[in-house]
Amino acid sequence: MSVPKYVIPEMIDLPDRQWPAKNLTSSPQWCSVDLRDGNQALPDPMDPDQKLEYFKMLCAIGFKHIEVGFPSASQDDFDFFRRLIEEGHIPDDVFIMGLTQCRPHLIARTFEAFKGCRQGIVHAYIAPSDLHMTQVFGLDRDQIIEAVVTATKQICELSDAMPESDIRYEFSPEEFTDTALDFGLEICEKVFKAWGKATPEKPLIMNLPATVERRPPNHYADMIEWFCRNFSQRDCITVSLHSHNDQGMAVAATELALMAGADRVEGTLFGHGERTGNVDLVTCINNLYSRGIDTGMDFSDLAHVAETVERLTGMPIYYRQPYAGEYAFTAFSGSHQDAINKGVHKLSEAPARFGMGWKVPYLHIDPADIGRKFERLIRINSQSGKGGVAWVLEQDFGVEIPKTMQSELSRYIQDYSESVGREISSDEVHTVFQNEFVSPEGPYELIGYWPRPDDEDPTFIHGEVKVNVNGDEKTVKADGNGPISAFVNAIKQIVEVDFSVNDYHEQAIGKGADAQAQAYVPLKLAGNSVIFGVGADSNIDQAAVRAIVAGLNRIAKK
Numbered sequence: 001m002s003v004p005k006y007v008i009p010e011m012i013d014l015p016d017r018q019w020p021a022k023n024l025t026s027s028p029q030w031c032s033v034d035l036r037d038g039n040q041a042l043p044d045p046m047d048p049d050q051k052l053e054y055f056k057m058l059c060a061i062g063f064k065h066i067e068v069g070f071p072s073a074s075q076d077d078f079d080f081f082r083r084l085i086e087e088g089h090i091p092d093d094v095f096i097m098g099l100t101q102c103r104p105h106l107i108a109r110t111f112e113a114f115k116g117c118r119q120g121i122v123h124a125y126i127a128p129s130d131l132h133m134t135q136v137f138g139l140d141r142d143q144i145i146e147a148v149v150t151a152t153k154q155i156c157e158l159s160d161a162m163p164e165s166d167i168r169y170e171f172s173p174e175e176f177t178d179t180a181l182d183f184g185l186e187i188c189e190k191v192f193k194a195w196g197k198a199t200p201e202k203p204l205i206m207n208l209p210a211t212v213e214r215r216p217p218n219h220y221a222d223m224i225e226w227f228c229r230n231f232s233q234r235d236c237i238t239v240s241l242h243s244h245n246d247q248g249m250a251v252a253a254t255e256l257a258l259m260a261g262a263d264r265v266e267g268t269l270f271g272h273g274e275r276t277g278n279v280d281l282v283t284c285i286n287n288l289y290s291r292g293i294d295t296g297m298d299f300s301d302l303a304h305v306a307e308t309v310e311r312l313t314g315m316p317i318y319y320r321q322p323y324a325g326e327y328a329f330t331a332f333s334g335s336h337q338d339a340i341n342k343g344v345h346k347l348s349e350a351p352a353r354f355g356m357g358w359k360v361p362y363l364h365i366d367p368a369d370i371g372r373k374f375e376r377l378i379r380i381n382s383q384s385g386k387g388g389v390a391w392v393l394e395q396d397f398g399v400e401i402p403k404t405m406q407s408e409l410s411r412y413i414q415d416y417s418e419s420v421g422r423e424i425s426s427d428e429v430h431t432v433f434q435n436e437f438v439s440p441e442g443p444y445e446l447i448g449y450w451p452r453p454d455d456e457d458p459t460f461i462h463g464e465v466k467v468n469v470n471g472d473e474k475t476v477k478a479d480g481n482g483p484i485s486a487f488v489n490a491i492k493q494i495v496e497v498d499f500s501v502n503d504y505h506e507q508a509i510g511k512g513a514d515a516q517a518q519a520y521v522p523l524k525l526a527g528n529s530v531i532f533g534v535g536a537d538s539n540i541d542q543a544a545v546r547a548i549v550a551g552l553n554r555i556a557k558k
Contacts, residue, residue: 009215012181012222019221019260027288027295029238029264030281031065032058036077036099038272040070042313048080050312052089057308059091062297065121067097067266071113072106081113090118095168097121102151111158117165121205122155124148125172128187129179141183145190152194169195170205172242177210177220184208185230198236206231207266209242210253217249221256228261240264243279245271250279255287269309270317270324283322290365292356299323302370329367332423334385334410336362341391381423386410389429396426399433402505402520405532412436437534442553443470444495449545451483461486467549469494483541487548497555499523501548506540521547523555531555 035054039045046054051068058066068084069077081098084090096117100110102124114120127136128144137144152171159167171191173184188206198204208227210220220243228234239262243250254265271280282302285295299305306317306324319326331337339361350359358366380392386406393399401409416432417424447466454460463486464477476493480486488501504521517540522530533551537543 009219012219012226014222014226017222017225017260019225019256022259024255024258024288024291024293027293028241028258028262029065030063030285030295030297031067031097031240031264031266032063032268032281033067033242033266033278034058034268034272035080036067036069036097037266037274037278038268038313041272041274041277042315044314046312048076048083051080052083053308054312055084055089057305059094061299061305064093065095065097065264067099067121067123070099072098072100072109078109078113085114085116092118095119095121095166097123097170099123099125102126102147104151104154107151107154107158111162114162114165114167117167119166119168121168121170122159123170123172123205123207124151124155125174125207126151127174127179127211128183129175131178132175145187148187149190149194152191156195156197168202168205170207170240172207172209174209175211176208177215177223178212181223181226185227188227189232192231192233192237198233200235203236203238205238205240205264207240207242207264208262210244210250211242213244213246213249213253216247217253217256220253221260224257224262225260238263240266241279242266244273245276245279248276250277251283251287254279254284269305270315270321272309272313272315280322282324286323286365286370289369299370303372323365323370329363329372331362331388332381332383334383334388337389337391338385338387341387380413380426380429381417384410384413384417389413392426392429393433397430398509399430399518400507401433402532404522404530405437405520408532409433409437433534437532437554438536438550440550440553440557442556444468444549444552444556446546446549447473449487449542451486451541454479463487463490465490465494467491467494484544484548487545491548491552495552497525497552499525499552499555504544504547506543509536517543519543519547521551523548523551525555531558 035051055066055068069080071078071081084096090096098110098113100106100122110122126144126148133139133144155169173179173187176184192198192204195204208224224239228239231237241254241257241262241264243253265284267279267281267284269282271277282299285297286299288295302324310316317324322328331340340363343360347360351357380388389410390401390406393401412432413429445468447468450464452462454462460479460481461483462479465487466473466475474494476490478486478489480489484501501521502524504519506517506519508515509518510516516536516538518534518536519540521533521544523533524530531551531554533547533554535543535546535550537546
């Protein structure tokens with residue numbers, strides 16, 4: 001059933017479209033419009049010092065085209081242009097860009113701002129859609145064409161009058177996706193002819209914006225492919241994209257339009273901009289990077305970029321924002337946590353199995369590549385599984401929980417998380433582990449254990465155990481074919497528990513002289529049930545007997 005207020009957008013007449021079969025294998029040129037399109041939409045626009053810091057950050061990331069303002073519309077923007085130029089803040093390989101309407105006095109003012117600039121792009125725009133022509137301007141097609149041709153010729157003359165500067169030209173038929181395709185092409189051809197000096201080495205930038213997202217992404221791609229096919233001198237123009245996110249599909253629209261033949265992308269970090277914002281360049285760029293494409297951009301410290309943008313703009317970054325959000329590389333689900341844990345441990349097998357160095361379940365990119373850390377990879381709550389708990393303890397504390405013990409430990413973690421009613425920190429996970437498995441409350445306290453090899457057979461051990469039982473000190477002796485066997489035979493004289501120790505897991509925690517042995521000992525009870533105890537000591541045998549005492553206290557507690 002249709003909705004009378006709206007209509008389904010008509011398909012683009014392109015039955016032999018080629019872009020769906022294309023695969024992106026190289027990076028487009030990137031242009032940041034943060035300081036103009038992004039800044040104008042902030043509740044509290046940045047002051048000059050904030051804009052300068054932001055500009056320097058964009059240069060450090062690697063942007064070569066940066067739109068820094070609308071100098072003819074704002075004295076602040078004009079002054080910022082002058083500051084960048086006069087104080088020498090523009091790197092030699094960076095083009096600064098200024099926006100202007102196609103009006104003579106605004107164009108003249110724009111060139112005043114560019115005076116003395118080494119490299120610049122004058123960006124003129126007009127909206128040739130029927131909607132704008134009839135509802136906003138009250139102009140017809142011929143009048144629109146006359147305005148842009150006149151403006152382009154003026155820009156050409158003023159750029160020729162600045163031979164010391166490399167001034168390029170960008171033209172935007174604003175609301176390109178709302179404009180009739182034939183008219184959009186006609187106006188761009190007239191602009192190209194009026195400019196008259198575009199070459200493959202110095203192309204004219206044709207920026208084709210989805211100013212308001214009214215169409216699905218595949219329509220944008222169709223329009224871009226149609227334009228690229230039909231423009232008379234395609235090799236002398238750079239086809240640029242400028243997508244907005246009104247329907248939440250700006251990234252998809254941009255990627256499909258790149259497949260359709262576009263060369264350049266304008267956008268902002270984290271999608272700042274009018275209404276729902278511009279296309280998010282952080283997402284676009286890192287998407288291509290995650291597919292093995294060299295983007296020329298450096299987001300190796302994305303956390304710092306995100307903090308800087310939040311501080312300068314006053315706009316928080318959503319916690320599930322791709323790549324930069326707090327939860328972007330976080331798994332709450334137990335099955336996800338377990339899969340990530342296993343995948344990271346088998347990462348060395350990825351090149352042979354998958355032909356790539358990074359292939360981990362639920363993680364499409366290595367967080368370390370953009371400055372994220374593994375210790376925040378997995379979060380623990382009542383829904384977390386054994387793999388996640390084990391991962392947190394290993395990453396944050398070097399504790400390698402045996403698989404056979406992980407299920408029991410995870411139950412304690414879930415119980416604790418439910419009792420406090422929230423996500424718990426890795427420190428809390430470690431505390432629960434210590435309290436329940438290493439130092440549980442109970443009747444037994446080990447005072448000391450002295451294993452002594454037999455004089456004739458050093459593999460035969462005489463053991464002496466001193467232990468407090470509910471405050472009473474007891475001393476027992478027993479022999480065994482090893483230190484652990486002798487201890488078990490001795491302690492059984494005191495405890496009223498039938499148990500055996502068949503094997504145990506051990507690890508070293510720390511390095512050098514400060515390293516400690518940690519032992520994970522399963523006490524096998526009647527009926528084949530198993531209770532784990534954990535002990536730590538500089539000596540592995542002492543760590544093991546402490547683990548047995550911890551296990552006995554856990555049995556008594558149960």
